[in-house]
Amino acid sequence: MDSLVSEFYRHYSHLKYNKAVDSFISQTENRKLVEDFLRHPTASKEDHLNEAFKAYYFDIRFTSYVSSSLYYHSVNFDKHIRKYSERHPLTLDNQIGEDGGSYVDLVPDPASDITPFTMYSTLMECLENEELLQAYKTLTDKQKHILDLAYVQELSNTEIARMLGVSQQAVSKTHRKALRRLKSILEKGESINHGNFIRPSQRSEG
């Protein structure tokens, strides 16, 4: 632990052992903010630091949500496939011998890039988080369509642009606008103090 981090935790001992805080401080840009705040603590610098941490913390939660969604979808997809193949066995599923191998194991897998979401037609069918689903519903039809094509059909902006008969830039713009809208709606759902880096009552003035 370096001197900056030690000094920080001396002032804010309640944040010690918090991995999110450690990770936040480890980034050069955030480190500068912390350093600056510790040297010359002011209310505006504290607010700035809190805002930076809120944004960072939101990104962590959003990434965590997406990764857990992918995990659950992959597990469900696997269960679905297994259940289906049990009900509808194919000739290739028959066992070859005593060792448990089947004919399908002998077939090379040229389609190793099969994606679970392609079994859905819209992103709405994939969303399990209620807040995210409600936020998604507030998007315009075009925004929803572009997100569907990008995340369900896994098309690039260029392919979507060709399909919709608009430019790649227009797709990129609509895409990012939709993501910004989702993000802002989800952020509004956050409690005021939930993502604060430093609680106001524990502000250090020296």
Add this chain to the structure above:
DNA sequence: TCCTACAAGAATTACTAGCA
């Protein structure tokens, strides 16, 4: 293994057109 060049996709900027 590192460096460089190149390609493709995505993002940004500046501007225009249509609409309420």
Add this chain to the structure above:
DNA sequence: TGCTAGTAATTCTTGTAGGA
């Protein structure tokens, strides 16, 4: 008049191939 959605031009990012 301001907002939204579009475009062209440009820049940025990332992956990859090839050579030293």
